[in-house]
Amino acid sequence: MSATLFDKLWDAHVVDSIDGTDVLYIDQHFIHEVTSPQAFDGLKTRGISVFRVEKTLGTADHNVPTINQHLPIKDPMSKAQVKKLSDNCAEFGVELYQLGHEKNGIVHIIGPELGVTKPGMTIVCGDSHTSTHGAFGSIAFGIGTSQVEQTLATQCILMNRPKTMRITIDGALAKGVFAKDIILYIIAKLTASGGTGYFIEYAGSAIRALSMEARMTVCNMSIEMGARGGMIAPDTVTFDYIYGRERAPKDKQWSDAVTYWSTLKSDEDAIFDREERFDAADIAPMVTYGTNPGMGIKIDAQIPEVLDVASFDKSLRYMNFHKGQSLIGHKIQHVFIGSCTNARIEDLRIVADYVKGRQKSKDVSVMIVPGSKQVEAQAKKEGLDKIFTDAGFQLREPGCSACLGMNEDKIPSGEYCISTSNRNFEGRQGPGARTILASPLMAAAAAVNGEIVDVRQLY
């Protein structure tokens, strides 16, 4: 019988079922400092060890400073949390890329970068953007701390099988339109809850044409429409990306792996619970104007005239925007280029390409935060750090940074930040902060101009 890629992989990982709920085997578990301490405590209370330490990998990312990482963390609670992760990993024998380690970084950046993330796997992490790893043709999704504990204890979680949705995007993207715009466009079409209950497969020629890093950007934000995860069937782009990475299969194992990975696709006549189709030519550079990622518009469109919906009005009040308004020319005070959505080397190159020889506006502060130590090192190797410094951009050390108002990097109340991250919720970047989500090029252009511009005008 024909099946979707998702169903094939899910079926291959079901250990058992109880009353319609599946015991799903997890091939790879990533952990970080925020959602793991209570899970390790659970193991201690039960007096049990980590069932498969070799399938568990830790990093410190959410709660770390992004300057002076060699100094002790100032905030005592952040410091205690990061230390707790080290202590727990040491006690249970879990491999950890601690703060300052040359391979430290945001969990969803380092997994793929190290070659840990591979096609056909089931991957979980106590973080909703685990969906990023689906770009490799794996089932990857975020879990809560109780499930982190389950995974540590048994390498399995209990879960009901989600429904499947295929989103097909055919055609070519216009200049100035990036993976970030594709996903913001999709979320704007389907709404912030439109994907709830589904696991998405992205398909079509526009998706195939994306680089591996761009595919990760798309899958990363699947959760922003409520979908548990998003995946893209692996192909030569995937294999080329993995080849030679530290944890990639080697020699004979490599060719066996590629042979197997090449079979990972939905059958021609597979039936999805839902199908959506979009035309790549219809996608423009996107910006959000509200307080959920579904509130996005094409840069040359106006904020919609939604009549008297309390939550919509509340959202616009928070952002201090009004119906019918265009965001072109809107002044911003901060630019944040970073997060697991857009802090890979390609993102930094896009920014550098544009800002080379230009200067940031004097009214804007710009933070550029690489996703990992390796991205940071690569940027320096390519001389991008110099371009950024010359432009007045501050290149910082890796971490989640201003993606979430948890560490030292926050946006002040009432001020606007154009951000390459994934969430524009109220207070996400700090209490009262006003977030506008966009692509790295949109962010870079706003940094230089001090206001939001349509990047298609740059060409």
Next chain:
Amino acid sequence: MKKLTTIYSTAVPLPIEDVDTDQIIPARFLKALTRKGFGNNLFRDWRYYGDGNEVKDFVLNNDMYSGEILVAGNNFGCGSSREHAAWSLDDYGFRVVVSSFFADIFKANALNNGLLPIQLSKEELQKVFCAIEKNPKAEFAIDLEAQTFTIKDSESIFSFDIGSYKKMCLLKGYDDIDYLLSQRDKIEAFEKQQVIY
């Protein structure tokens, strides 16, 4: 995990849609190392001004409303996977959240902590909001075994869905982890036949 069988209570109305986990518990309060104490910061930035003073008209600060049931607008709990959202609702004293739609991860996290998410239709949810608006002390009855939600004043009875496994866990106070630990032999057998790269 606490058992949950029946609940009789008044309810707190929060008729806002798309309440995300950053509102339920902002990231800066996720630094604790235990599951306790998150209730103090539940809905922190809606509940308090930056200077720590109460926002008088926010429902949790309004003496008119109380109870173990939170009734919220569509798409409750969207956003992050932080289980702290469920912990903070539970720690505050809620045992049930009612909405017309829940985000998946939130729903799973709630169920794993003995907090019951009850999904009603949009019309039913509207009736619940109306009942509270008419009488802030309106009482509601939840019977998990029968899967019913009753508005006592009007005797309207709504039924809700819950997976049979999770229902059993809540009724008996079982954790998933107890069940999974009992399955280790099967898990090891599964591993033996798995080919991985």
